[in-house]
Amino acid sequence: MNDALNRLALDCRRLFLRNHTVNVRIGAHEHEKLAPQRIIFNVELFVPYSASTPQHDDLSEVLDYDFIRQVIARRVAQGHIVLQETLCDDLMRELLAHPQVQAVRLSTCKPDVYPDCDGVGVEIFQIQSPP
Numbered sequence: 001m002n003d004a005l006n007r008l009a010l011d012c013r014r015l016f017l018r019n020h021t022v023n024v025r026i027g028a029h030e031h032e033k034l035a036p037q038r039i040i041f042n043v044e045l046f047v048p049y050s051a052s053t054p055q056h057d058d059l060s061e062v063l064d065y066d067f068i069r070q071v072i073a074r075r076v077a078q079g080h081i082v083l084q085e086t087l088c089d090d091l092m093r094e095l096l097a098h099p100q101v102q103a104v105r106l107s108t109c110k111p112d113v114y115p116d117c118d119g120v121g122v123e124i125f126q127i128q129s130p131p
Contacts, residue, residue: 004127008103012046013053017068025080026087026110033080039087039108040119043068045095046103063100071095084108084122092126103127 020043023036047063054061071094081087088106095104109121 008046008127012048012102015045015047015052015063015065015068017041017043017065020069020072022072022076024076024087026082026084028082037110038112039084040111040121041072042105042107042109043072043091043095044105045098045101047100048102051100063098067098068095084110088122088124092124096126096128101128 020041022039022041024039025033025036026039027033027037045063045068052062071091075081075087075090075094081090088108092104092106095101095106103126105123105125107121107123109119111119113120
């Protein structure tokens with residue numbers, strides 16, 4: 001695992017989306033099924049320099065941040081999700097399916113669950129399996 005992490009650190013550019021807040025129909029409890037809740041997404045994509053170093057300063061040469069937002073929007077639009085773990089796993093699969101993405105770190109946070117903490121959430125990290 002250390003070799004893989006070192007390779008990512010040395011060979012990849014890290015693209016990120018921080019504190020992207022979306023209203024999501026999510027939750028296992030009955031009161032959570034009545035209305036959407038705020039979810040805060042933090043996403044990091046690791047993309048090799050060879051696939052993310054523009055030669056002509058053109059957006060088509062890099063992975064567009066809109067890709068991350070679109071993946072989240074598509075999954076959220078599919079309807080109620082019971083668990084944050086399910087949401088994270090679904091997003092991870094789609095983000096890793098992009099041919100330029102070598103690894104993903106992704107977290108979701110529900111900031112409005114408990115009055116005595118900033119939020120509850122899930123974080124996952126996965127490195128693309130070699131072909």
